[in-house]
Amino acid sequence: MGTRAVCLGLRALAGGCRGFTSKADPQGSRRVTAELIEHLERLALVDFGSQEAVARLERAIAFADRLRAVDTDRVEPKESVLEDRCLYLRSDNVVEGNCAEELQNSHRGVKEYFVAPAGNISWPKLDEKEPFSHR
């Protein structure tokens, strides 16, 4: 398996974005609204499940807000500790495959296909999504 010397260029983004300085922010201590809860549940496809979980998120946000105190003016984001190096991709040759055994871990399969329910039905429109306060 040869390696193609493609430098991924994991250098920090040269975005020229100004750092977030510690000015007063209107959000301050943010409350998690019902709208936000629904939005997050939709995006994550994971439900909060209880008021306790919402409280936990609020605490997590408050904790993260401490970062505002750090002066990151003119500091570039660091995506990877290996940004100063070239990392290599494998060359685009098929050397593995026919992974029929991959199918053995799925619960629903037909011949060589994974079987999924219909994907064109939008989630929130269905009745089975109960508001968590009833759980």
Add this chain to the structure above:
Amino acid sequence: MLGRTLREVSEALKQGLVTPTELCQRCLSLIKKTKILNAYITVSEEVALKQAEESEKRYKKGHSLGDLDGIPVAVKDNFSTAGIETTCASNMLKGYVPPYNATVVQKLLDQGALLMGKTNLDEFAMGSGSTDGIFGPVKNPWSYSKQYREKRKQKSHGENEDSHWLITGGSSGGSAAAVSAFTCFAALGSDTGGSTRNPAAHCGVVGLKPSYGLVSRHGLIPLVNSMDVPGILTRCVDDAAIVLGILAGHDPKDSTTIQDPVKPFTLPSLTDMSKLCIGIPKEYLTPELSSEVQSLWSKAANLFESEGAKVIEVSLPHTSYSIVCYHVLCTSEVASNMARFDGLEYGHRCDTDVSTEAMYAATRREGFNDVVRGRILSGNFFLLKENYENYFVKAQKVRRLIARDFVNVFNSGVDVLLTPTTLSEAVPHTEFIREDNRTRSAQDDLFTQAVNMAGLPAVSVPMALSSQGLPIGLQFIGRAFCDQQLLTVAKWFEKQVQFPVIQLQELMDDCSSIFENEKLASASLK
């Protein structure tokens, strides 16, 4: 024999003083006897015995594969092992049998190691206690040690002996307990924020987190791609070095492994300490640090100084923001990595069949515990369009500042940093669960997670027992890719402090036969 180092056992195997099958059977028997610890999720007895048989054939022919041939090892249950269930202690992957081995597992097997089983952890390696997995918590072997029990007897009488058992720390608690209780000679853990070093310190074993990029993550079920590293747990520094030598190196299947050539190495003995400079980060002296750990930390610094090393105070100015930064980056990457669990290709699948989204949602609700779900939701919050810049990118910038702090310190002539690993010794489970997982993680990862953000190598070495008879370890942090230098210093320290062996007689019935064999072994080995 079980209390020996890897090299000694390897030598004994070569000389035929013990066979791989005997070693295997002793370890399997010990695993059964120490079942109360709940260190193992899966014990791969048949597999191990078969491997032992093959190893024996090799030894008979004189063709041993190396230092690890015939040596029992254990692997944390978030590494994929072909044909052996890999659960991550979660309902989401219960029953999942990977069709391939993680690269590090394959490397161990290629060297002839015997796979004893998969060890217990916090669900998806999220946690600092090894208490939040579906198979129950792991108990610290030191809870049953003579050293701890004797100190407890002085304090209380007639209490239920088991109700005050101690946590192992986490999330690689199962691996740490497995090594501490002599059921294997080495175990793989994972380290994202301290998950190998924390339980190592609490269980009195060596926990190594190699430099990021040195060891392949292929097959390690990912938590935080930019910080995860396979960790190594052993009973002594030399053993950790042997295992690292085997595991390190470029893997074409993991593009984040560096291409620099890596060879197995032996650790030299440090003789000239005058060239060594140890840094003590002053910001790590926090009010939460227990006085015992603080005093041992001081003692260690003095030890280096008295032997001729230069010991200086250094500053890592962004230390207080490190845990916050870690929290944001960790939850964000977790939110992304956990998206793959939707019930379709592998893992748990719910019964709902109406639509893909409903199926995914129900599957994830059923499969993940509160901790995992909480982190996914937090991560998604930080990644929202309106929050991305203020939280995620902000944290990435702070990460650069934290990494820069370390670079500045190492550039000023410091070779190795010396810090505590944990705030205190292991606490009883009843006390640990009074706070939630996120709070505990934020507290317990204090000294360890900055290292993951900077990608540096670090090792926890057990130093001494606390006044309660429990292990306390200290952490050494090295420069990136200077793992060998780091381990050399750690080895010297280990030799100086002579950390006591755990006495688990009460837990094991025929311990006398183990020790008798040890006497025989020490008579025939130099």
